[in-house]
Amino acid sequence: MKKEYFKFVSAVHLFLVKDGKILLLRRFNTGYEDGNYSVPAGHIDGNERATTAMLREAKEEAGVVISEKDIHMIHVMHRISRGTHSSGADERIDFFFEATKWEGEPKIMETNKCDDLSWFPIDQLPQNIIPYVKAGIENYGKKILFSEFGWS
Numbered sequence: 001m002k003k004e005y006f007k008f009v010s011a012v013h014l015f016l017v018k019d020g021k022i023l024l025l026r027r028f029n030t031g032y033e034d035g036n037y038s039v040p041a042g043h044i045d046g047n048e049r050a051t052t053a054m055l056r057e058a059k060e061e062a063g064v065v066i067s068e069k070d071i072h073m074i075h076v077m078h079r080i081s082r083g084t085h086s087s088g089a090d091e092r093i094d095f096f097f098e099a100t101k102w103e104g105e106p107k108i109m110e111t112n113k114c115d116d117l118s119w120f121p122i123d124q125l126p127q128n129i130i131p132y133v134k135a136g137i138e139n140y141g142k143k144i145l146f147s148e149f150g151w152s
Contacts, residue, residue, distance in 0.1 A: 008093045010050070012050055012070075013040070014057065014099060015135060016099055018119070021121055031114060036118075036129060037120075037125075039137075040061040063108065065102065066101075069129050075136055076145065077092075080149070
């Protein structure tokens, strides 16, 4: 009998940083963390590389085109959210990337999912930022490559 292995949900998150500021978008009408800020992000589709997913999400959410050579992974987070599913826990692996350059001026591309896109000083994040995203940004500042979030 073939063993069934546990499967993670995986997502990518993009840090666009310039002049000491990071680009954040405010979630709207998604059913998850609406009214709170995040970075451009999304799930990795099946049979898709993490870097490919990141380039796709950058264009879909912020309208920027990034070359694969201009992004690099800066953090990986093993995260758990309790009580979000019938199993009682939702485990995820999040890949955080930084783009060193991009084409286009960031703008809201998904007006049905985002109602603000703004640059914030990286050391003065808004109060209404998703907690694990805030932790990812703080780890980026400390050059911490791996973290675990939400475990009690």
